[in-house]
Amino acid sequence: MTGQPQEHWGRVYSDKAPGDVSWFQSEPRHSLDALVRFGLPATTPFVDIGGGASTLVDALLVRGWSDVTVVDIAAPALAAAQARLGEKAARVQWEVADITRWNPPRRYGVWHDRAVFHFLTEPEQQTAFRRALLAGTAPDAHVIIATFAPDGPEKCSGLPVQxxxxxxxxxxxxSEFTLLDDWREEHLTPWGTAQKFIWCVFQRADD
Ligand SMILES: C[S@@+](CC[C@H](N)C(=O)[O-])C[C@H]1O[C@@H](n2cnc3c(N)ncnc32)[C@H](O)[C@@H]1O
Structure with missing residues (x-):
């Protein structure tokens, strides 16, 4: 990678159409299924970490989710999502932030992260993520995380992943988070390459 993560991701979203990135999915099926499986009410404060230009936020609004925040390091990603949503974008909280430096302003009941945590390859980055997670999740919060699986790609967007x-x-x-469920996904990129993902749902169980 040349430059800092913020520059890298800003360039990615400025240079490519939303449907031209490997992580594009037309429907965020695994995320939505998880919310249904665990019976999470649409009033639960929801944060999508590294949500980028994902259409998850659109799908949540359609399903009546009323308290949705999207955080991403790349301002152009959030701008693309806002442009797509039009006036509905005003119903969402948007934050440009690096998750390893983010001070959550409140505690959420659902913390969602698809394909972001695996970019945190250094122990101190993972510790910083955990610090934000602890500050930003309510008691009993559900944490939905998807990363590349052990037999998944070694890189994404030109960056190494763990x-x-x-x-x-x-x-x-x-230890504050109890694993409730995990499953595998074979994600197909827009150009038909299979990528192995692992999905996990945890629940905060300490307070
Ligand atoms: C592979 S994309 C996944 C985007 C989205 N979650 C999805 O499923 O479509 C990774 C996203 O994480 C964001 N990102 C990378 N590092 C980040 C960091 N340290 N803090 C916040 N967002 C980050 C990128 O800008 C990008 O939108």
Whole structure:
């Protein structure tokens, strides 16, 4: 990577159409299924970490989710999502922030992260993520995390990633979070390459 993460990701979203990135999915099926499986009410404060230009926020609004925040390091990603949503964008909180430096202003009931945590390859980055997670999740909060699986790609967007299984994610999140479920996904990129993902749902169980 040349430059800092913020520049890298800003360039990615400025240079590419939303549907031309490997992580594009037309429907955020696994995320939505998880919310239904765990019976999470649409009033639960929801934060999408590294949400980028994902259409998850659109799908949440359609389903009546009323308290949605999207955080991303790349301002152009959030601008693309806002342009797509039009006036509905005003119903969402948007924050440009690096998750490893973010001070959550409040505690959320759902913390969602698809394909962001695996970019945190250094122990201190993971510790910083955990600090934000602890500050930004309410008691009993659900944490939905998807990363590349142990047999998934070694890089994404030209950056090295750390691949995970449920045990390594549980260790990274810490003892406050209990693993409720995990499953695998074979994500197909827009150009038809298969990428192995692991999905985990944790619940905060310490207070
Ligand atoms: C592979 S994309 C996934 C985007 C989105 N979650 C999705 O499923 O479509 C990774 C996203 O994480 C964001 N990102 C990378 N590092 C970040 C960091 N340290 N803090 C916040 N966002 C970050 C990028 O800008 C990008 O939008």
């Amino acid at each position: 691949r995970h299984d449920a045990a390594s994610l549980a260790a990274a999140l810490g």
